[in-house]
Amino acid sequence: MSTNSAIREEKSLRERIADNPRPAALWFAGFLVLLALEFGALWGMIMAVPWATFVNKLAFLKPIAAPFATFGDALANLPTLLTRDIFDNTGWQSPSGGWKGTFLGLSPAVVWAIRVVLIYAYTLGFLYWVWRGYLTFREHYRYADWTPRDDMISRFRHNTWGLFGFIVVFMFVVMAIFAPSLGTTTVEHNIQNPFSYKIHYLDKDTGQVKETLIGDANFGSRSRGDSGNVGPMTYDDYGRFHPFGTLPTGKDLFTFMMHGARISLFIGLTSIVVSGLIATSFALLTAYYKGLVDLAGVIIGDSIMSIPRLLLLLLLSYVLRGTWLGQIYNGALLFALLFAATGWPFLWRAVRGPAMQVSEQEWIDAAKSFGQSPVTTMKKHMAPYILGYLLVYSSMTLGGIIISVAALTFLGLGITAPTPEWGRAVDVGQAYTTTASWHISFIPGVLIVLIVTAFNALGDGIRDAVDPQSETGDDGGAEVAATGGSGA
Structure with a gap:
């Protein structure tokens, strides 16, 4: 390695950007422009969760949270480029046949279609710009010319099944974020x-x-x-x-479905994040300390897994739905926490093996011999090598959570009305499946199947990208774990 390369490797990312600020500045300027165009809509996704209900239960937080809530509401109401206030499709037909009150006097169907196309075009542009940011980092600021992450991304880009899952999941996320603008009404x-x-x-x-x-x-x-x-x-x-x-x-069923996507995404992501944190913590602790700590983890995890999960969810949702926790987001937060509390052992079981493999490597023993603290060793030398596995199983689990929430709502134990949720649409339309109103149950049912399939496909694609030997069933051992977590 040359002297210049060695010096470049020793510098932090901030120092490397300071040495060559132009590429980063150009990319960041473009990112700010894209963010400013739809900042109100993006922030509105966060403000859609009624945090005030939670804060009101904790009196000591009210003086602190009130100013932030007011500021957050102001940000959420900022004008956006693709808002329905500009592309308004709510109007009426005049006796002469034209339309009044709609954008440029166009029919509501055409205005709605224009808004949908522009929103997805914007999100695709945003996604492309994020990809450009990664390429800018790789070309101008990364100290390594190659990392295993490059091969992972290349394999995923050529994985047709994984790309199908990514595209459908991407469309689903856009539904959730831009639901107020995508809907034909509010x-x-x-x-x-x-x-x-x-x-x-x-x-x-x-x-x-x-x-x-x-x-x-x-x-x-x-x-x-x-x-x-x-x-x-x-x-x-x-x-x-x-x-x-x-x-x-x-x-309107379309508006119902768009806002129902927000509920499903909120429950899925919240439960996966919480259960992922618990599973990762247990995996690192049991792999590092082994012995009694591992035995305790196995007992706790197996005890939870031994209880029929559906019955446990039904029982807890019925008991807790009348509490203040069950009132937040009409039960969405409650279900997210329930899925996390009952689902983390499955994720822990999935990443426990890779964590055990990594804990046996020489560099872990070297870190211990140099007196490095257990927390530092687990965070810096063990956690990166199980995150690839965690991402794979999380993406697959998320689809199951979405269909489980829909099933519970179908049974009348899920999200309470009038909050839109896909399972309720399937429930109310089941009596009309053989009539002219077949669409009530059929369309939500197809979308649920499509989304769940897409998350599984995305998980398969990530698995094949992280572990290229998974398709042949070979055992990659520690090398697989290292590929899954490495990168610069």
């Missing part, structure tokens, strides 16, 4: 408080523009088989476009 107007808002519509019998409550319009747009139906990609009698049709209550 949850507040159409689902939660429909009798508090009015719309204008063209009465085709009289040829006059009239005004009515949204709740009354919903009542006249119900999908109940032979007694009435508003199917996918159609307008109702009030000039409102419904890409997925309507529910038996007349509420």
